[in-house]
Amino acid sequence: MNENKNKSVVIKAIVLLVAIILFSRTAVFAADEVVSVFSVTGDVKVVPKGANRGTKCEKGMILHAGDWIKTGRDASVTIAFDKVADNVITIEEKSLIVLRLDGYFKVQLLRGEILAILENVTRGEKFRVLTPSVVTESLNSGWGAKSDGAYTNVVVFDNKVFVCGIKPEGEIEDKKYWIEEGQKRKTLTFEDPGELESLPENAVPWFKEQVMSHHLAKMEEEEALAQDVDIELLGAEIDYGNRGMEKKGDKKSNKTDLLEYLYKQRLKYKSNRR
16 A cells, blocks of 8 residues: 555656656746847837837837837837847838737738848747738748738748738638749738749848848847957958949959858857857
């Protein structure tokens, strides 16, 4: 009898220990999902969930599920979905989004334009955004979405993204349409995603500049410099002229080579800050 009782106590202890371990892992995971304002320019308002009035959006502000973010003319805000800002979206001017964070959608774009730089999406997860006419789903990638409420244009600068149409009753279509790097699709409300189109030649180089600017901003934020990259190179001006690529004969210019080098190296940022 005592032996059975002891076994029962041991089993309960094991179950309790497993529960504590699982809880602690969940707590750590949740802590890593803090959403905050990385940078803000111009008139940006945050309307907390359940509130009627907006408050001024400020750098470092912690955001929560259900918050609305509205950007004014010539304004923008970049929000980070992790503590070290590996995964960010920039909300461009005259835009309105809702932070969903509901386990399926990260963000809902109601109108306007967003630019996503995703470099460390956790394995097993997907970064999904709901727009008026299409759902985007991506892993580590770089892309943008622009919508006026009747259509959504999704452009991909790095890696690939897939999109799904939305039925009139609000259900998401099962069929997925891939968009590869350097391509885009335009989708009207309640229609299948449109045909693939090519981006302008200067679009991908422009995106790489945005990525490098973001990495430099992260470095400044943490007061750290990347190894093996000369500070003079980091400050070098990269001028594409109308955001086009300069060429000398059949060779890219030194400035273009520098951009490609820094983009591939990502300033060795991750290896230095961890």
